[in-house]
Amino acid sequence: AQSVTQLGSHVSVSEGALVLLRCNYSSSVPPYLFWYVQYPNQGLQLLLKYTSAATLVKGINGFEAEFKKSETSFHLTKPSAHMSDAAEYFCAVSDFTGGFKTIFGAGTRLFVKA
Amino acid sequence: NAGVTQTPKFQVLKTGQSMTLQCAQDMNHNSMYWYRQDPGMGLRLIYYSASEGTTDKGEVPNGYNVSRLNKREFSLRLESAAPSQTSVYFCASRPGTGDNQPQHFGDGTRLSIL
Numbered sequence: 330a331q332s333v334t335q336l337g338s339h340v341s342v343s344e345g346a347l348v349l350l351r352c353n354y355s356s357s358v359p360p361y362l363f364w365y366v367q368y369p370n371q372g373l374q375l376l377l378k379y380t381s382a383a384t385l386v387k388g389i390n391g392f393e394a395e396f397k398k399s400e401t402s403f404h405l406t407k408p409s410a411h412m413s414d415a416a417e418y419f420c421a422v423s424d425f426t427g428g429f430k431t432i433f434g435a436g437t438r439l440f441v442k443a
Numbered sequence: 444n445a446g447v448t449q450t451p452k453f454q455v456l457k458t459g460q461s462m463t464l465q466c467a468q469d470m471n472h473n474s475m476y477w478y479r480q481d482p483g484m485g486l487r488l489i490y491y492s493a494s495e496g497t498t499d500k501g502e503v504p505n506g507y508n509v510s511r512l513n514k515r516e517f518s519l520r521l522e523s524a525a526p527s528q529t530s531v532y533f534c535a536s537r538p539g540t541g542d543n544q545p546q547h548f549g550d551g552t553r554l555s556i557l
Contacts, residue, residue: 371551372548373486433485434485435484436485
């Protein structure tokens with residue numbers, strides 16, 4: 330069965346610092362992996378997705394994530410945090426065994442300090 | 444470019460009342476989904492519709508019913524609301540179930556049951 334674990338329900342960084350949000354997944358077959366961002370009072374928006382092409386995936390707003398099969402990880406990074414990055418971030422996994430239903434992690438709230 | 448539209452945005456109900464949450468998408472997507480979002484639990488799938496005319500249970504279907512009215516519209520009904528159903532409800536759509544495309548989300552319905 331698929332599952333997603335996001336390490337840390339809250340992460341706080343200073344403006345200009347590196348952002349690292351951790352995600353580990355479990356899937357019995359090659360997965361498709363996604364990162365979504367949610368701003369207050371809004372729905373989820375896609376940041377980036379991994380679909381078995383390049384292992385380093387670049388997304389919007391300067392974010393990127395690296396798929397590491399050996400570590401079953403898909404961590405999200407951004408070199409320099411901006412105040413506008415403050416939001417909640419969700420990692421998600423889907424594969425064909427689940428009919429491509431998507432399983433979401435519990436979310437990580439990112440705080441950015443001035 | 445409306446995308447996924449949910450109505451209403453906010454609602455307060457008393458225990459035992461019934462209510463239907465509406466969702467419509469204008470992207471000609473085949474698959475539609477209803478999730479609930481609770482703090483620390485990510486998004487949990489309530490029901491989904493792979494295509495017009497079909498619906499299936501997700502992870503947490505008890506206390507809910509759905510109707511896929513046509514290709515555009517997918518409604519969620521609470522027949523007898525309970526305080527445990529206080530949550531934020533999101534509708535999402537995707538081109539199909541047999542693909543790895545990300546989901547598109549509405550802005551949510553914030554439902555409080557007293």
